[in-house]
Amino acid sequence: MELKMVMNSSGLWIASSIMILVILVQSILFLREAFKTAEKLNMPRERCYAGMRSAMITSIGPAFAPVIILLALIAVLGAPTAWMRLSDIGAARTELAMVTLSSKVIGVDPQSAAFNLKAFAYSLWGMALNNLGWMLVALLFTPKMTGMVSKLNQKYDPKWMKYLMAGATVGLFAFLLSGQLIGAKSANWYAAVISAAVMFGISKIFKNQQKLQELSLGIAMLAGMMLATAIS
Amino acid sequence: MNDKLDFNARLIRIGTVTLIAGIIANFVPVLYLWLAHGAIPPIQDILKIWTVALVTFGVSWVVQPLTFFSMLGLSGSYIGWLAGSVADLRCPAVTMAQKVTGYEPGTPEGDVISTIGITGTVFVSLTMMAVFTVIGANIINILPVFIKKSFAVILPAVFGAVYVELASKHLKLGAATIVTGLVMAFLAPQLGVPGWVLNIAIIGAGILIARILYKSEAKGSGTNA
Structure with a gap:
């Protein structure tokens, strides 16, 4: 065959x-x-x-x-x-x-x-x-991680645990984002900065527009991609 | 508390059974090719292929499920490591599900809403792949060149927006971590630091900065009290 x-x-x-x-x-x-x-x-x-x-x-x-x-x-x-x-x-x-x-x-x-x-x-x-x-x-x-997190939550100040999780998550995305920027073309920088600015703008300026908030990441992403492609 | 443990045990059971089913399904095509067409590599070549995969992606196998856990949670981990696209698709969706509902990560409500969000994205991505597998090349031909070109920068755009959203809840943490991350990512190749070490190091830096902020805040409220 x-x-x-x-x-x-x-x-x-x-x-x-x-x-x-x-x-x-x-x-x-x-x-x-x-x-x-x-x-x-x-x-x-x-x-x-x-x-x-x-x-x-x-x-x-x-x-x-x-x-x-x-x-x-x-x-x-x-x-x-x-x-x-x-x-x-x-x-x-x-x-x-x-x-x-x-x-x-x-x-x-x-x-x-x-x-x-x-x-x-x-x-x-x-x-x-x-x-x-x-x-x-x-x-x-996954089961081990789940057990570990609930144990840590009992052992340490929950407020510190919240900080710890936030630090880990922010650190992870700082790694992912910087990987897209360091040594990359200027279009990558434009895309990241524009998309970040649009996301920030929608979150702050249109805080009470629930429908718009639901779309915010989609809009920010498209704006970043399109504008970066247009200007670079 | 007991309620929560029972609930977790239930989720772990669902996750374990479905992931094992996924592991079996993962090998069905190669078994089919063997049984129906007699095509199978000799065992030493299978080992060779596995070694190549291990050397190339082995670190990711371990580091990714561990480092994404803080974001995906229990159910999300089982879904994410079966359906894939964790960093570029599932995590942004989790961020948004929590953002628009106002439920915080790490709380039971935050876990529930992120699970609801992730499953929603699975339906989207499965539909998308099925549709484009069927209609195939036609769609790409009618897309304007400009749109096609813009998809080359979808990752920085997604990560930029997600980062701002994550950082907006902890401004100081967000600002300090991205500056540190960029500096470290710039220095790493010059010092010959491999990517996976950099991955862990930047997460470590994020946690360290979080610790410093937590300590200084605790001190601040201590003097006020």
């Missing part, structure tokens, strides 16, 4: 869709639990929906970003694999890197004519083994 036909076979579509199904079911289960708890904590439904709506709107831009790599992956590995691997753990660039690295194990370049069924199998193994890493660590450490 020709490789392209294997890559897009109904068998592989079904095999790849199981992961999508697991992700979907997991989110439905956690969502149900969260709404049950919200009721117990007397959190108003309308407020929960507002939070959910805002999170969903915010995610549209970042969810669209990997589409270009999706198309590249469809061309190299077929639609089912590209669909599965960009819907699960492993950033788009990470998946692309693993495809290249693992087919290189048998000395084949993914975009060459030499990319055959064997190289395809190597690529699939590469992505599976790489994604396993995050899932395994999360599986083993």
Whole structure:
């Protein structure tokens, strides 16, 4: 059978869709639990929906970003694999890197004519083994982290714990942001500064416009991307 | 308190079962390729591939789930490390869900709203990927070049806005940490410091600055009392 036909076979579509199904079911289960708890904590439904709506709107831009790599992956590995691997753990660039690295194990370049069924199998193994890493660590450490945080909360001043968590989160995003800025083109700096300024402006000036607040990160992001592209 | 422990135990159970299911689903395509087409690398090559993955991404496997925990929380960690896109998509969404509802991170309400938010984003990203897998290349062809170009800077734009939102709750902490972070990120390559060490070091700097602020605030309120 020709490789392209294997890559897009109904068998592989079904095999790849199981992961999508697991992700979907997991989110439905956690969502149900969260709404049950919200009721117990007397959190108003309308407020929960507002939070959910805002999170969903915010995610549209970042969810669209990997589409270009999706198309590249469809061309190299077929639609089912590209669909599965960009819907699960492993950033788009990470998946692309693993495809290249693992087919290189048998000395084949993914975009060459030499990319055959064997190289395809190597690529699939590469992505599976790489994604396993995050899932395994999360599986083993999440309960431990949860236990550790509640123990720390009992042992230390809750106010310090709040500071500690804030410091860790701010530090993490300082790392992510500076990674996008140091040694990068001026367009990156424009995008970050403009988007940060717009976010700050909407938060402060339109404080009481609830609907606008829900859209604020989406607006800030688009403004940063578009203006930075326009002026650089 | 007991209520909360029971609740956590329930979430851990859901997370454990679904993540194990995810790990199995992760290997279904390679098993299919083996059973249906007889294509499987020899075991020593599988080990070789795994070693390549370990060397390239092994540090991320460990560092990321640990460092993102303060933001994702319990349910969010299980969802985030199965569905991916944690830094660029799930975390901004959590920030926004907490911002518009006013529920603070680290509180039970904050955890609930961030879980609701994250699951919402999973529905968005799954739909998006499914739609674009089906319609494929056509969409990219009709997009203006300007829009395509602007996606090259989506990450600095997202991180810039998220950072301001996180920092707005702790202005001094935010300002001091980003300045320290930029200086450290500038110096690191010159000193030959690898990326993952820098990652931990900047988080450490954030915690240290938080500690200093906490101490000075405690002192300040002490003299007032």
